[in-house]
Amino acid sequence: NTNTMNGNGIANSKPKQQNVAEAVERARDAYNRGVTRPLKWRLQQLKNLLRMYEENQNAMIEALRKDLRRSKMESVMLEVAYLINDLRSIIHNLEDWAKPEKPEKGFVNMLDDVVIYHDPYGVALVIGAWNYPLQLLLLPMSGAIAGGNAVIVKPSELATACAAFVAEMVPKYLDNDAIIVVEGGPQETTELLKQKFDYIFFTGGTSIGKIVYEAAVKNLTPVTLELGGKSPVYIDNTADIMITTKRVLWGKFINAGQTCIAPDYILCTKETQDKFVAAAKKVLQEWYGPEPQKSPDFARIINSRHFSRLQALVDASKDKIAIGGSYDANDKFVELTVLTNVVGSDKIMQDEIFGPILPIVPVENAYEAIKFINEREKPLVLYVFSKSDKVLSQIVDNTSSGGMCVNDTMMHLAVESLPFGGVGASGLGAYHGKKTFETFTHKKSCLIKNFSPIGEKLASGRYPPYTDGNLKM
Numbered sequence: 001n002t003n004t005m006n007g008n009g010i011a012n013s014k015p016k017q018q019n020v021a022e023a024v025e026r027a028r029d030a031y032n033r034g035v036t037r038p039l040k041w042r043l044q045q046l047k048n049l050l051r052m053y054e055e056n057q058n059a060m061i062e063a064l065r066k067d068l069r070r071s072k073m074e075s076v077m078l079e080v081a082y083l084i085n086d087l088r089s090i091i092h093n094l095e096d097w098a099k100p101e102k103p104e105k106g107f108v109n110m111l112d113d114v115v116i117y118h119d120p121y122g123v124a125l126v127i128g129a130w131n132y133p134l135q136l137l138l139l140p141m142s143g144a145i146a147g148g149n150a151v152i153v154k155p156s157e158l159a160t161a162c163a164a165f166v167a168e169m170v171p172k173y174l175d176n177d178a179i180i181v182v183e184g185g186p187q188e189t190t191e192l193l194k195q196k197f198d199y200i201f202f203t204g205g206t207s208i209g210k211i212v213y214e215a216a217v218k219n220l221t222p223v224t225l226e227l228g229g230k231s232p233v234y235i236d237n238t239a240d241i242m243i244t245t246k247r248v249l250w251g252k253f254i255n256a257g258q259t260c261i262a263p264d265y266i267l268c269t270k271e272t273q274d275k276f277v278a279a280a281k282k283v284l285q286e287w288y289g290p291e292p293q294k295s296p297d298f299a300r301i302i303n304s305r306h307f308s309r310l311q312a313l314v315d316a317s318k319d320k321i322a323i324g325g326s327y328d329a330n331d332k333f334v335e336l337t338v339l340t341n342v343v344g345s346d347k348i349m350q351d352e353i354f355g356p357i358l359p360i361v362p363v364e365n366a367y368e369a370i371k372f373i374n375e376r377e378k379p380l381v382l383y384v385f386s387k388s389d390k391v392l393s394q395i396v397d398n399t400s401s402g403g404m405c406v407n408d409t410m411m412h413l414a415v416e417s418l419p420f421g422g423v424g425a426s427g428l429g430a431y432h433g434k435k436t437f438e439t440f441t442h443k444k445s446c447l448i449k450n451f452s453p454i455g456e457k458l459a460s461g462r463y464p465p466y467t468d469g470n471l472k473m
């Protein structure tokens, strides 16, 4: 039921609007009472959350199977184990991260303390997407808790089983006043966005990201926007074609292409295009057999609306299909489909594909690829496959993207020390590793002086009556 709130003691019979406001008020009250600030509380909540993950691994895998028919391997790798490892690292490092920093100070402040405190923002709102419905919601939630905030989390209503899991489990394991799940879709989220938050962390599409940003402006609420877009892959002629093909196909077809950092399209020469298609036929046969629909490893499209969208994209590309091209509405199955000789004006090149269709756009060289990329919105990731350092630096130096991954796809996400986020239309801000903690805390700079007579004497030149003699330029 997308119209109800979770069992946090708020009656479902109350008008929704009031429930949302009430939930935020309760979180605000908990924050104001200082519940969430002590490190002890934060660590306790994070340990409870870890227990929630560890005790419910199968339930998480099952919810992901229900929502996306995701294989156990992908669910563990991309959500369950990922969440557990990330949270262990937060718990391990939190005390260190939360310590006030003592930055360098100059001669004039020799007798003073110069400190940067990591302040919680207050009440944070975390809005999740459906494609990685647990990871994209719970990882930022753990960051908000680590930062000492109260937090409202809003799972995506489209991943119904995962939303139900979160709504049931979070109140069982975590502090019911300070960490609150609000379920619902656009209507409830619109209500939420009318409330005052101190931080908003949103994952989703660029168009809804703009709505969130606009709502945040009212209160000058700082935001992180983890958005999407078309992430290109440039394959240079020097790349090892078999390894490249495997790594690109894996990143594209994992979760049936419904991944924000999935390689959206390929740019390469016609020669490389032919080699890629030949290699892809072999690889796909090896991975999914002659009837990919029967493979247990291939996920399904989230719902019929997204299925129809992808079906229309395949239908509009009929004359360019080199591999695949079939679909089955009853099973929400779209076959792994590779399109060749695609041009920038084709329908498939207009929006983020978010499904298992991989177009190849032939270009003559890296220069043309750079031009093609720069004529479009800044992508979340830019993938380059090349053995040439010259080509690599040419691309690094002449393009802008949220991040880059060279000679692989997706794996940059697993590097804890690399903040992950977009730029321009692909997003604002970043998280992962220590950056998650930093995202949910404000760096509060503080100069602490004392009342020592020597210090006062040294500083007394600043008081009126002013004389030029005290000016040192």
Ligand code: NAD
Pocket: 127, 128, 129, 130, 131, 132, 136, 154, 155, 156, 157, 184, 185, 186, 189, 190, 203, 204, 205, 206, 208, 209, 211, 225, 226, 227, 228, 229, 259, 260, 261, 352, 354, 380, 422, 427
């Ligand atoms: P979405 O923008 O449709 O939905 C995201 C959230 O916004 C959901 O919780 C939804 O309930 C809410 N929402 C929907 N309509 C709303 C409205 N009118 N007002 C307020 N809130 C509203 O995105 P999605 O379909 O869940 O996810 C897919 C998109 O997210 C893709 O573009 C993908 O690239 C992007 N994404 C980005 C990342 C990242 O980390 N950068 C990760 C995953 C997905």
